[in-house]
Amino acid sequence: MDPRDFLGIDASLSAEExxxxxxxxxxxxxxxxxHVADWYETATLPARELAKGFGRLGVxxxxxxxxxxxxxxxxxxxxxxxxxxxxxxxxxxxxxVQGSLAxxxxxxxxxxxxxxxxxxxxxxxxxxxxxxxxEPDAGSDPASMRTRARRDGSDWVLDxxxxxxxxxxxxxxxxxxxxxDEGVRGFVVPTDTPGxxxxxxxxxxxxxxxxxxxxxxxxxxxxxxxxxxxVRGLRGxxxxxxxxxxxxxxxxVGAARACYEAALEYVLSREQFGHPLAAYQxxxxxxxxxxxxxxxxxxxxxHLGRLKDEGSLHxxxxxxxxxxxxxxxxxxxxxxRSLLGANGxxxxxxxxxxMANLETVLTYEGTEEMxxxxxGQAVTGIPAFRVG
Amino acid sequence: MTNIVVxxxxxxxxxxxxxxxxxxxxxxxxSADAVIDEINERSVxxxxxxxxxxxxxxxVLCVGPDRATDAIRKALSMGADKAIHVSDExxxxxxxxxxxxxxxxxxxxxxxxxxxxxxNEASDGRGGAVPAMxxxxxxxxxxxxxxxxxxxxxxxxxxxxxxxxxxHLEANLPAIVSVTEKINEPRYPSFKGIMAAKKKxxxxxxxxxxxxxxxxxxxxxxxxxxLEASPKPPRTAGxxxxxxxxxxxxxxxxxxxQKLI
Numbered sequence: 001m002d003p004r005d006f007l008g009i010d011a012s013l014s015a016e017e018x019x020x021x022x023x024x025x026x027x028x029x030x031x032x033x034x035h036v037a038d039w040y041e042t043a044t045l046p047a048r049e050l051a052k053g054f055g056r057l058g059v060x061x062x063x064x065x066x067x068x069x070x071x072x073x074x075x076x077x078x079x080x081x082x083x084x085x086x087x088x089x090x091x092x093x094x095x096x097v098q099g100s101l102a103x104x105x106x107x108x109x110x111x112x113x114x115x116x117x118x119x120x121x122x123x124x125x126x127x128x129x130x131x132x133x134x135e136p137d138a139g140s141d142p143a144s145m146r147t148r149a150r151r152d153g154s155d156w157v158l159d160x161x162x163x164x165x166x167x168x169x170x171x172x173x174x175x176x177x178x179x180x181d182e183g184v185r186g187f188v189v190p191t192d193t194p195g196x197x198x199x200x201x202x203x204x205x206x207x208x209x210x211x212x213x214x215x216x217x218x219x220x221x222x223x224x225x226x227x228x229x230x231v232r233g234l235r236g237x238x239x240x241x242x243x244x245x246x247x248x249x250x251x252x253v254g255a256a257r258a259c260y261e262a263a264l265e266y267v268l269s270r271e272q273f274g275h276p277l278a279a280y281q282x283x284x285x286x287x288x289x290x291x292x293x294x295x296x297x298x299x300x301x302x303h304l305g306r307l308k309d310e311g312s313l314h315x316x317x318x319x320x321x322x323x324x325x326x327x328x329x330x331x332x333x334x335x336x337r338s339l340l341g342a343n344g345x346x347x348x349x350x351x352x353x354x355m356a357n358l359e360t361v362l363t364y365e366g367t368e369e370m371x372x373x374x375x376g377q378a379v380t381g382i383p384a385f386r387v388g
Numbered sequence: 389m390t391n392i393v394v395x396x397x398x399x400x401x402x403x404x405x406x407x408x409x410x411x412x413x414x415x416x417x418x419s420a421d422a423v424i425d426e427i428n429e430r431s432v433x434x435x436x437x438x439x440x441x442x443x444x445x446x447x448v449l450c451v452g453p454d455r456a457t458d459a460i461r462k463a464l465s466m467g468a469d470k471a472i473h474v475s476d477e478x479x480x481x482x483x484x485x486x487x488x489x490x491x492x493x494x495x496x497x498x499x500x501x502x503x504x505x506x507x508n509e510a511s512d513g514r515g516g517a518v519p520a521m522x523x524x525x526x527x528x529x530x531x532x533x534x535x536x537x538x539x540x541x542x543x544x545x546x547x548x549x550x551x552x553x554x555x556h557l558e559a560n561l562p563a564i565v566s567v568t569e570k571i572n573e574p575r576y577p578s579f580k581g582i583m584a585a586k587k588k589x590x591x592x593x594x595x596x597x598x599x600x601x602x603x604x605x606x607x608x609x610x611x612x613x614x615l616e617a618s619p620k621p622p623r624t625a626g627x628x629x630x631x632x633x634x635x636x637x638x639x640x641x642x643x644x645x646q647k648l649i
Contacts, residue, residue, distance in 0.1 A: 019465060019582045027576050058579030070579035
C-alpha cells in the first residue's frame, strides 16, 4: 500500500499517461518546486521563461490536435494539471489559461487563418494568450457584460474593461468576448493593438505565483477577420470555461495531495509529549479524513476524465467535479494546516500557500455557488440562477 | 549517417530504499521504484546530439525483465528511433561477463553500428566494467569515462576524465564510449515524444534468439556469488569538542590529524 496513492489509482493509467505524469513530476521537481515559494512571496512569475519550458515539455494545449499540439488524452491532460497544481495552483492556472482558454478558444472557434497564425507559437510557448470574459461588474452573470464591439466599415471597434485576467500583462494575444448586434462574439486581439492596455492587479493574498490583470479596451480597432467566424452567444466562452474547469477538477487533487503529504511527513517527525504527533489518535483521525478526501477526489477526477475521453462528459458533471474537488481540497488544506501547527502558517511549508490559492480556485471558473445551482438545475430541471 | 547503439539499464530509483532479496542476494526489484538509470539519460542525450548534428539513427539496447520496457520507453520518448529489449528469465542474476556477452550478441543484430554509447557505471551494481568487456568481446576501441565527445567522419574524439586528469583520446569508428555525469544535461521527454514513442519499433529477443548458450548466463553460471549482504552500519556519533576559546585551533588540529589539511 502506497500512502501517496492509497487506492492505487495510478495503476489504472495507461503507460503513456504514466509517462506524462512522470515527465511533469520530473520537470516540476527540478524547475518549479525550488522557486515557487519565492515567486509566491514576491508575487512575481518569470512568465516568458516558464512558457518556453512548458512549451518544450509540450504541456501547452497538450490535449488539442494538430498545430504543434501533442494531442494527448483528456486524462493525460488532467494528470499533468494534477502534478502542476501539486506545486502551485498558479502554475496550473498558467497552463489552464494558455491551453484550455486561449488556445482552446482559437482551436474550436477560430478561423483556419487564426489557428495557423497563433496556435503553433502558443503551443511552443513563444506566444502567450489570455482570455477576457469577466468584467468588474459581470462575474457569474457574463450576459450582463458591457464590453461592446461595433462595426465601423468592415472593421470592428472594441470598448470595455475586463477584470481578473490571468497572464493579461504578459500576453501577446487576448481572446476577448464582447456584445455585438448579433449577441456575444469572440475576438482575437493582438495586445500591441493601439487602445489595448493591461494593468496588473496588485495586493492579492491568493494565487500570488500568477499574474493577474485588468484589460482596458479603448477604441481598439480590429480588421474584419479578427472575429471568430461562427459562434454567437455565451456558448462560445462557456465551452472554454468547461475545458478549464476540467483541468481544475484534476488540479485540485494535486494541491490536496501535496497538503496531505506535507502533513503526514510533519506529524511523523514532530514530537510532543515524548511521541510523534502521528501517534496520537486525534492526529490519526485527521490523517484518515485527509487520505479519504484526497483519494475520493482522485477517483472522481479519473472517472470524469474517462467520460471525457469517451466523449460523454456532460457539463453538469464537470460542475459536480469542480464543486466537489475544490471543496475537498480546501478542507484538506485547512486540516493539514492545523496538523502543522504554527509551522502551518509559514511559507517554508506548502500548506497555507495551497490553502490561500484554493480560495481563488473556489471562486474562479464558476463560483462554488454557480456550480451548486448547475447541479440543482440538473437534478430538478428547475433553473434557480435568477431571482423572480 | 552515424548508426548509434545506446545501452540502457533499468535500476531501482536512488530516491527509494534499495535492497537485495533475501533468497538469492540478487537485486530486489519489487522493493523499489524502477527507473532508467540517470547516466543512461545522458548516454541517450549524447546519441541524440550526434544524430541531430548530422544524420543518424539511435537504437536503444536494454537487457532486463519485462518491466524494463518503461526505461526503454523513456529513451524512445526522448527521441531514440527504435529499441532492442533482451528479456529472458534465464538471465536473472547474470554477472557482468554474462551481461556483456548478451549485449555483444545483441549489438551484432544491429547492422553497421558506428558507435556504442554506455554509461560509465550503473547506479545499482556499480561494476563499471561492462563497456570495457564489450570492447574486448567485439574487438573495438574503448573510450571510457568520457566528458566530451565529438564524431568527425570516420573517427571519434573524446576527453576522458579520471581523478588523475584529462586524457584526449581519438579512435576510428566503430568504437565503444562510456560517459560520465559531466557529458551533458539530458533533455526532458516532451509529450509529443511520449506520444510518438509508443509507435516506435521495439524488438524483444530471448537468449536463444541471440545464439547465446543459456549455460553461460544467469545466477548459477556467475563467476562470483554474493554470500551475505548487510546494510552499512549507521554513522556513530562524532567527536565532541568544547570551545573554551580555542575551538578554532582544536578543529584545525583535528583536520591536520585526519590529513584533511
